[in-house]
Amino acid sequence: MEEETTKENQKGIKPLQRECARPPDEGKLLRPLKETVKKARKSMKQKFAVVHRPDETSRQLKAELADKLGEAGWTEDERQPDLVFAIGGDGTFLYAVHEYLDQLENVKFVGIHSGTLGFFCDYRCDEMDLCVQDVTHRSPQCESARLLQVTARGGGQEKTIYALNEMRIENVTKTQLMDIDINGSFFETFRGTGLCLCTQIGSTAYNRSLGGAVIESGLPLLQLSEITGIHHRAYRSLASPLILRPESMIKLRSASFEGAFLCYDHLCFNLDQETEIEVFQSQKQVQIARYRDLAYLQRLRILF
Numbered sequence: 001m002e003e004e005t006t007k008e009n010q011k012g013i014k015p016l017q018r019e020c021a022r023p024p025d026e027g028k029l030l031r032p033l034k035e036t037v038k039k040a041r042k043s044m045k046q047k048f049a050v051v052h053r054p055d056e057t058s059r060q061l062k063a064e065l066a067d068k069l070g071e072a073g074w075t076e077d078e079r080q081p082d083l084v085f086a087i088g089g090d091g092t093f094l095y096a097v098h099e100y101l102d103q104l105e106n107v108k109f110v111g112i113h114s115g116t117l118g119f120f121c122d123y124r125c126d127e128m129d130l131c132v133q134d135v136t137h138r139s140p141q142c143e144s145a146r147l148l149q150v151t152a153r154g155g156g157q158e159k160t161i162y163a164l165n166e167m168r169i170e171n172v173t174k175t176q177l178m179d180i181d182i183n184g185s186f187f188e189t190f191r192g193t194g195l196c197l198c199t200q201i202g203s204t205a206y207n208r209s210l211g212g213a214v215i216e217s218g219l220p221l222l223q224l225s226e227i228t229g230i231h232h233r234a235y236r237s238l239a240s241p242l243i244l245r246p247e248s249m250i251k252l253r254s255a256s257f258e259g260a261f262l263c264y265d266h267l268c269f270n271l272d273q274e275t276e277i278e279v280f281q282s283q284k285q286v287q288i289a290r291y292r293d294l295a296y297l298q299r300l301r302i303l304f
């Protein structure tokens with residue numbers, strides 16, 4: 001059909017009908033999309049490190065994981081990884097976090113459990129293929145968990161440490177007296193074995209064994225629980241766990257912490273010199289890469 005001469009096509013404007021009838025250049029259209037997919041795939045090829053329990057099964061799992069990630073084009077880099085895999089359990093995950101404490105801003109963590117699942121671990125050891133498939137092809141939901149910052153002072157010295165689950169003061173050799181200040185005000189004097197201050201994520205760990213409440217994820221609260229407190233006519237303290245605001249500052253003071261230990265996650269040190277311990281939730285946080293859509297309460301039901 002001959003093209004109708006109109007005012008518009010005289011000006012060089014092509015009739016709409018003709019423009020639509022021209023077959024689209026598929027190659028041209030798909031090119032940007034292919035480039036985007038290529039870029040996304042490339043950005044998914046990351047540097048990884050593996051921290052594992054020192055048992056034979058975990059060692060074998062580490063080798064299997066490293067092989068599979070290598071086949072997918074990933075590079076093992078223990079010094080500056082993008083993703084750290086912890087193979088073992090929640091305890092191994094804690095260990096891995098402390099290993100990379102100075103790089104938390106740049107590192108994400110994935111947990112693989114050699115038993116069931118864990119609060120930090122989303123994959124069982126028989127799900128290695130699924131884990132590799134997820135990390136190499138999908139973007140994770142990142143769950144962040146802030147760490148406690150603990151400063152112990154005394155004897156002219158100061159020591160600062162970080163904890164993901166909790167910090168505890170424990171004295172099994174003699175009754176520990178401690179004054180507790182919260183947000184600059186005296187709260188009470190505690191007598192007994194010790195105290196445990198946990199984060200939301202640590203609420204299912206030692207805190208739970210002390211009868212503390214489990215705190216749902218998304219509530220970055222702190223919880224202070226007694227470890228075998230003494231309660232009778234002469235001495236009383238709150239006795240029940242105390243849930244505190246995220247920004248709370250807790251100070252524990254004593255004329256002597258001799259014989260006591262400051263325990264934090266799987267670590268501890270002796271408090272013979274110290275007389276004051278200050279704790280608050282720091283800005284330092286751990287990024288847990290979650291590829292599985294498992295609600296917190298569902299996880300809790302499976303694990304307990």
Ligand code: NAP
Pocket residue numbers: 088089090091092094118119165166201202203204205206207209264265266267
């Ligand atoms: P560990 O053997 O590494 O861990 C002891 C147990 O606590 C293990 O079963 C571990 O799970 C579990 N766990 C660790 N973090 C957890 C969390 N956030 N929620 C639920 N369970 C958790 O022992 P560790 O090296 O001495 O200490 C590491 C942590 O274990 C501490 O931070 C403390 O909270 C916890 N712990 C608890 C108790 C207790 O409840 N009486 C005693 C000691 C230590 P996996 O088996 O998956 O590793």
